[in-house]
Amino acid sequence: MRAKSIVFRLLDLHLPAFRKFCIFTPETEQGLCILHDFAESFRLAFALVVSGDRDLYEIILLSVQVSLTALLASCIIGFALGTLVALTRFPGRGLVIVLFNTFMGLPPVVVGLLVYLTLSRAGPLGTLGLLYTPAAMVIAQTILITPIIAALSRQIVEDLFGEYDELFRSLSVPVHQAMAAVLWDARYSLITVALAGFGRAIAEVGAVMIVGGNIDHLTRVMTTAIALETSKGDLALALALGIVLLAISMAVNAAALSLSSTAARQAYA
Amino acid sequence: MRDLAVPMVGDRTDAGGGALTPHLPLMPLRVRGLGYRAGGRALIDELDLDLSVSGITMVLGPNGAGKSLLLRLLHGLIAPTTGTISWGGLPLSREVRARQALVFQKPVLLRRSVGENLDFVLRLRGATGTGRRDQLLEQVGLLHLAKQPARLLSGGEQQRLSLARALATEPDVLLLDEPTASLDPASVQTIEAIVREAGRRGVRAVFVTHDIGQARRLGDDVVFMHRGRVAEHAASKVFFESPASEAARDFMAGRIVL
Numbered sequence: 242m243r244a245k246s247i248v249f250r251l252l253d254l255h256l257p258a259f260r261k262f263c264i265f266t267p268e269t270e271q272g273l274c275i276l277h278d279f280a281e282s283f284r285l286a287f288a289l290v291v292s293g294d295r296d297l298y299e300i301i302l303l304s305v306q307v308s309l310t311a312l313l314a315s316c317i318i319g320f321a322l323g324t325l326v327a328l329t330r331f332p333g334r335g336l337v338i339v340l341f342n343t344f345m346g347l348p349p350v351v352v353g354l355l356v357y358l359t360l361s362r363a364g365p366l367g368t369l370g371l372l373y374t375p376a377a378m379v380i381a382q383t384i385l386i387t388p389i390i391a392a393l394s395r396q397i398v399e400d401l402f403g404e405y406d407e408l409f410r411s412l413s414v415p416v417h418q419a420m421a422a423v424l425w426d427a428r429y430s431l432i433t434v435a436l437a438g439f440g441r442a443i444a445e446v447g448a449v450m451i452v453g454g455n456i457d458h459l460t461r462v463m464t465t466a467i468a469l470e471t472s473k474g475d476l477a478l479a480l481a482l483g484i485v486l487l488a489i490s491m492a493v494n495a496a497a498l499s500l501s502s503t504a505a506r507q508a509y510a
Numbered sequence: 511m512r513d514l515a516v517p518m519v520g521d522r523t524d525a526g527g528g529a530l531t532p533h534l535p536l537m538p539l540r541v542r543g544l545g546y547r548a549g550g551r552a553l554i555d556e557l558d559l560d561l562s563v564s565g566i567t568m569v570l571g572p573n574g575a576g577k578s579l580l581l582r583l584l585h586g587l588i589a590p591t592t593g594t595i596s597w598g599g600l601p602l603s604r605e606v607r608a609r610q611a612l613v614f615q616k617p618v619l620l621r622r623s624v625g626e627n628l629d630f631v632l633r634l635r636g637a638t639g640t641g642r643r644d645q646l647l648e649q650v651g652l653l654h655l656a657k658q659p660a661r662l663l664s665g666g667e668q669q670r671l672s673l674a675r676a677l678a679t680e681p682d683v684l685l686l687d688e689p690t691a692s693l694d695p696a697s698v699q700t701i702e703a704i705v706r707e708a709g710r711r712g713v714r715a716v717f718v719t720h721d722i723g724q725a726r727r728l729g730d731d732v733v734f735m736h737r738g739r740v741a742e743h744a745a746s747k748v749f750f751e752s753p754a755s756e757a758a759r760d761f762m763a764g765r766i767v768l
Contacts, residue, residue, distance in 0.1 A: 410587055411607070412611075413607055426621040
């Protein structure tokens, strides 16, 4: 145990020292492997990206395509639902809001299973032949992120409409123009919501694995490829893919932060 | 209570809130038995009020007298519990409200630039181009800030923009809910000048304030409110020379009015 704690302290301090230490400590052999894999994976990730590896780019491209398509569908459905619930009053509205919020945490494997059952040959939409296609993955991701977009946009639109409500009534603004004005004025916040949805979609693995099947050159995306390489023991490649995934996620978050800053700077938020 | 003599237009309540053609006058205002209850309390209580066709009416009174609430009721933002409000013989309707403009105590501005805030209203009224917008901004001294985000303006500038937006609707009646509260003297002066100018151009103004000096400077007549009722309604000169109600006398003397 003592050796292990020293290893982790050295890990924090100095990489070569850690390597040197590990050679003489059988107990930390596994730690050395993991650390080696970390170092190797960064090198590999960089090498893969700059080499223009076709397989890698195919996986990245499909991941982005599937998630962006799901995001587009979710934004259309989610923004419409969120705005509708925000601006209207009807019996059971509270229940709808609770459901939106609850479904934000939908377990991906459950969604995957439900989509699988629906799209499988014996399922109600089996005749469409969508199972194990990118379309099935888009459907699963859309189901996963629509509640997130609907719930967050509902809150944003409702808050902003609360600010504008008396003004709009005073000016006798028609409902459709009021909705358009609120959506336009909340655009920065809503784009941030969309980016959050994209982040959730692209990082998702359970549902796309079930409905896509992780078929090489057809439905293999970054997350399913990572799962596969990990199970094969090629941790370096798995980590390299993970680094690329993280880089995309970071880019998305940076874009969200940049938008928020712009909005705050211009006092639109 | 000394009510002003109000020239009344023939009773046209049978119009039923139907289409209101622009040439029909929106004044005089007649309010009868107006009541508004909330939380078991009567916030506006059996209020009667008649306002004449032209001029600037100052609604004066201590905090909690129901001044802002009265303005919201007159504009139809909230529905009264009891009583009737008749604008030029017509009941409150969307069409009636469209010919009024309300300036809120706390400016509500869209998350847009100064110019776009005006464009929004002008487009609603079917105007195109930037001519009218620039004219209004010039009038309130904000033309040089047209491209600035509206929410970055100072309090006085925001209120001037609100006033410009209200005037952009070309209202027959301008309702102002303490628009100069917490503003610096220069902004107060500018806003008063704009309201006075609007009044000269025939816009009927109802101006809520708790500032006696402002009521003196602007008002043609004064409605003094106390405990949700009109305690006194008189021509400005008469009101300030010899307030008839005890509450008004206390208020004018700077005593605490409960």
